[in-house]
Amino acid sequence: MPIKRVICPERVRKIPAQFSWVDHRLVRDRYIERCDACAAALYLFLVTVADAQGLSYYADTSLARRLSLAPARLEMARNDLIRIGLIAWQRPLYQVLALDVPAQEPAPSPSPATDVATQLARLHAVLGKRHA
Template sequence: MIHKEPILHQRIRKIQGSFAWIPHFFLRNGFWSNLNHHELLLYLFLVLAADRQGVSYYSFDKICSLLGINTDEYILARNELIDKDLIAFDGHLFQVLSLPENFKPTVPQAISSKKKMMLRDPATIHQTIIGSLGNE
């Protein structure tokens, strides 16, 4: 077993004021490895912004600005976090949820048809929406 000692004893973290946390379960049980870069970024932001019940109320434009992502990236990340049962969103408020106990990491599957491309490829979906608005 590895003996762990702080490297800089004078800089040991202390909980002062508000405090955010992510349980080790998040890393050990595959949640971390099952999220893409934007999902991790948004999840970490929501954890840091949340109150003790996991609730926060930043607007999407403020979130995009702080995280350096565009609206499409934000929407995709938000929707994936909702689908993965990690957050709830009511249109105004976010809630970081307790981690689901029956979590099964998703395995990416090949997009093998035009129909699947239209349903699952973000770039194709974006292009379809822009095209339908007449902004090609």
């Protein structure tokens, strides 16, 4: 086994004051294997811009432009992340979710204003579990 050594000591990563790294459980618990490239890119972007509570307010048009995604593809990526249990979303608010507990279906929102896409993603998640 090769001996590990720092290649560029002047660029060793330090935990920034405003947030932390991407959680290694993303790989260890195989979340990343359930994401396609677009969903992974959206997740990385949201982790990067989120505050300490995991919240951000990026609009679909900004996200689509910054990630070079068509609006429909952005919606698919978002729904995948919701289904996997990595994010929660109620327009215009995104929340990157903690990986402390196994992914589970989101609890129904008491708000009648819940976005239709979120409701559909929850329904697909429930139906997918029944057929598994």
